[in-house]
Amino acid sequence: MITKIFLSLLWLGFLVYGFLLAPPNQPDTIELIKNLSTGNWDTINPLIIAVFNSIGLVTVIYANLLFIDGREQKILAWPFAIASLGLGTFAVLPYLVLRQPNPKFSGEKNLFIKLSDSRILHFLLTITLLVFIIWGSISGNWSDFFYEWQNRRFINVMSLDLLCLCLIFPFIIRDDMLRRNINNDALFWVISLIPLLGSLIYLCFRPSLLENKTD
Numbered sequence: 637m638i639t640k641i642f643l644s645l646l647w648l649g650f651l652v653y654g655f656l657l658a659p660p661n662q663p664d665t666i667e668l669i670k671n672l673s674t675g676n677w678d679t680i681n682p683l684i685i686a687v688f689n690s691i692g693l694v695t696v697i698y699a700n701l702l703f704i705d706g707r708e709q710k711i712l713a714w715p716f717a718i719a720s721l722g723l724g725t726f727a728v729l730p731y732l733v734l735r736q737p738n739p740k741f742s743g744e745k746n747l748f749i750k751l752s753d754s755r756i757l758h759f760l761l762t763i764t765l766l767v768f769i770i771w772g773s774i775s776g777n778w779s780d781f782f783y784e785w786q787n788r789r790f791i792n793v794m795s796l797d798l799l800c801l802c803l804i805f806p807f808i809i810r811d812d813m814l815r816r817n818i819n820n821d822a823l824f825w826v827i828s829l830i831p832l833l834g835s836l837i838y839l840c841f842r843p844s845l846l847e848n849k850t851d
Contacts, residue, residue: 698720
């Protein structure tokens with residue numbers, strides 16, 4: 637119950653901040669989003685490009701986790717998984733609030749779950765994500781990024797969205813570990829205390845889900 641209250645307050649606080657307290661939008665925000673989405677990056681700070689693409693990759697990882705987690709939930713996970721690809725934290729947090737702890741997996745793996753369970757997919761996502769982070773950090777203009785962060789709602793909220801997603805991974809990974817017969821508190825805390833990187837390493841090396849096939 638404490639976890640649900642915390643996540644509910646976090647979601648509410650994120651909504652209030654994102655829509656009421658964040659810096660105002662700038663007139664060219666739609667054009668910026670369009671350029672980021674279409675790869676027209678010539679005049680855009682690499683740090684902004686890195687954050688934009690990183691949040692896209694992280695939400696794909698969350699969608700994978702939600703597809704698997706939803707197998708044993710009373711609520712449908714796929715609407716939240718799909719919504720998370722565009723809304724990030726705004727869609728992930730409500731799911732985490734509504735879901736129930738369930739460290740089980742039953743039945744056979746369908747195509748979506750097989751894809752979500754793929755180590756190769758998570759290796760590719762992790763490598764791509766790290767390339768963007770390293771490239772953006774080295775090539776980006778940090779002073780320009782902080783200026784944009786202070787003055788443009790889209791950059792401000794997007795950055796905080798990415799940070800929040802990185803920090804709340806443990807709330808969904810605990811049950812994922814138990815589904816794979818990994819009952820190791822020390823490992824869980826190592827993963828949790830190394831934001832993002834710990835979760836990525838776990839997702840790349842975790843054992844596959846075992847199917848319970850019926851005759």
